[in-house]
Amino acid sequence: MATDAEHHQIFSVIRERRSVRNYTDREVPDESIQKIIAAGIQAPTALGLQPWQFVVVRDRDLMRQVSDYCKPILAEKIREEPRHPETEAFLAALRDPAYSIFYNAPVLVLVLGAREVVSSVIDCALCAENMLLAAWALGLGSCWVGSATLVEQNPRLLAALRVPDDHQIVAPLIFGYPALLLPKPERREPLITWVP
Numbered sequence: 010m011a012t013d014a015e016h017h018q019i020f021s022v023i024r025e026r027r028s029v030r031n032y033t034d035r036e037v038p039d040e041s042i043q044k045i046i047a048a049g050i051q052a053p054t055a056l057g058l059q060p061w062q063f064v065v066v067r068d069r070d071l072m073r074q075v076s077d078y079c080k081p082i083l084a085e086k087i088r089e090e091p092r093h094p095e096t097e098a099f100l101a102a103l104r105d106p107a108y109s110i111f112y113n114a115p116v117l118v119l120v121l122g123a124r125e126v127v128s129s130v131i132d133c134a135l136c137a138e139n140m141l142l143a144a145w146a147l148g149l150g151s152c153w154v155g156s157a158t159l160v161e162q163n164p165r166l167l168a169a170l171r172v173p174d175d176h177q178i179v180a181p182l183i184f185g186y187p188a189l190l191l192p193k194p195e196r197r198e199p200l201i202t203w204v205p
């Protein structure tokens with residue numbers, strides 16, 4: 010069992026972690042990625058099947074191609090939704106050729122879920138959250154870039170990313186050293202119903 014001090018640390022990591030959308034060029038060592046994945050696979054899985062695989066992408070040119078492919082599809086999806094000031098700003102960013110959905114992070118890790126396991130999306134999401142927390146504990150920033158799953162519509166890029174047919178992309182996660190840390194978005198007070 011963890012000591013009191015270790016318990017204290019996990020609460021501060023959970024509280025402080027936030028999505029990072031601006032990275033330095035500093036490479037993330039393979040050992041850090043290994044540690045992050047090692048933390049990921051400690052997550053519980055519904056049937057104990059651990060239905061995941063990981064792809065580590067450091068190829069910035071490939072990441073750029075994935076981003077360029079996803080951006081217009083994403084813009085189209087957003088245009089179909091009700092307008093908010095935030096989405097207007099995001100639409101403008103998507104039109105900027107320099108904007109990458111991966112925010113110039115040096116590494117992308119795809120958490121892939123086995124298609125034949127019914128619980129694999131939930132299992133892989135738990136794995137992914139462990140990975141985001143582990144990254145923060147190592148001094149790394151991260152962001153779950155859900156929009157990158159749109160790449161599943163492109164067989165050529167999917168093959169380049171080495172995603173096997175029997176797996177789907179559940180969590181595209183970027184990691185890197187933060188260049189800019191913005192304040193964490195405030196959380197609303199949770200609605201809690203206590204049933205005596």
Ligand SMILES: Cc1cc2nc3c(=O)[nH]c(=O)nc-3n(C[C@H](O)[C@H](O)[C@H](O)COP(=O)(O)O)c2cc1C
Nearest residue numbers: 026027028029030110152153154155156157193194
């Ligand atoms: C399933 C999922 C998909 C997400 N997709 C994106 C994304 O495509 N781009 C992005 O910048 N952030 C993405 N995020 C990050 C959220 O915007 C972020 O977690 C949320 O605003 C709360 O901020 P925090 O992570 O800093 O606490 C995603 C998060 C989740 C859980």
